[in-house]
Amino acid sequence: MIAKLTGIVDFQGEDWAVVDVSGVGYRVFCSGRTLGRMTVGEAVTVLVETHVREDHIHLYGFADAMERDWFRLLTTVQGVGAKVGLGILTALSADALVRAIAAQDRAAIRQASGVGAKLAGRILSELKDKVGALALGPLAASPGAGDGGGLRGPAADAVSALVNLGYTPSEALGAVSRAGGRLGPEAPVEALIQGGLVELGAREQSR
Numbered sequence: 001m002i003a004k005l006t007g008i009v010d011f012q013g014e015d016w017a018v019v020d021v022s023g024v025g026y027r028v029f030c031s032g033r034t035l036g037r038m039t040v041g042e043a044v045t046v047l048v049e050t051h052v053r054e055d056h057i058h059l060y061g062f063a064d065a066m067e068r069d070w071f072r073l074l075t076t077v078q079g080v081g082a083k084v085g086l087g088i089l090t091a092l093s094a095d096a097l098v099r100a101i102a103a104q105d106r107a108a109i110r111q112a113s114g115v116g117a118k119l120a121g122r123i124l125s126e127l128k129d130k131v132g133a134l135a136l137g138p139l140a141a142s143p144g145a146g147d148g149g150g151l152r153g154p155a156a157d158a159v160s161a162l163v164n165l166g167y168t169p170s171e172a173l174g175a176v177s178r179a180g181g182r183l184g185p186e187a188p189v190e191a192l193i194q195g196g197l198v199e200l201g202a203r204e205q206s207r
Contacts (some may be wrong), residue, residue, distance in 0.1 A: 001054075002026070002059060017054040017061070019044060019128065028061030029082065033088035037063050051082060058082065065186045066094045070155035071176070077126050079119050082086065088112040089124075096170065100124075101131045103159070103169035167200060175199040 005028065017038055018025045023052035028046060030038075038044050046061035047068045062068035067089055075087040090111040092100060093096055100108035109120040155176055162172035175202055179195025180187060187195070 001050045002048045003050075004047050004061075005061065007043070009042055009044050012038060012040055015083075017025065018046075019046065019061070022053065024058060028059045029086060030061045031067065031086045032069065032080040032108070033093070034061060034063040044101045058135055068098060070094055073127065073130065074123070077123050079122060082118075084112070084114045087114050095174075098131050099170040101127050104174040105173075107168065108170045110165050154187065154189040157189045158196055161189075161193050162196050162200070171200065172196065 005019050005021055005026055007026075009017040010018040010019075010020040010025055012021070012035060015032075015035070016029045017035060017201065018027050020026075028048065030046070031135055031160070034046065046063065047065060048069060049060040049061065049062070049071060051058045058110050060071065062071065070080075070089060071085050074080050074088055075082060080088075088097070088109070091107065099105070104124050105118045106117065106124060109115055109123055110117065115123070158176045158179075159172045163169055163173060174193050175196035178199045179192050183195055
């Protein structure tokens, strides 16, 4: 089974690339993010997930282990095949996926091609406990932060306040998480809200 390829990018298509390894061309299907890091004629290393079926063998390539692991996790959800999994990884970075699932942000998941409301709901439901406290950073250790992807206590109140101000759940969760990283796990809700607004303002200015 092929687990990694190192070679020269020979061709690129909409969702695939051909990697020339010592004269043998391997066609690997990739997310837009991985394809964006490739240049025809230049060397590349991709981690590979090999899918063997009765009528074909497909190779799926990833720029790093994080993206490969997310692909594996996403495709455990009923209705998420390889193509949809790559579509999700094209639309959302690993960090954005963690925040969307932790915040149960259906709109964020639906940005991906081929993901409707029902499938987005299933993804959020099935993966919410598997992402654990990744989106919370240091807030995961704070009193009342809860288990799994759920939020309680000051962090939850801060996220809710930012959502009420018009930000998406994913934006609010990401901002509160970053603010919590600066302020520490004991930060009160008022400080988290203010810190979250500072984070959101800084991001808007950098666009």
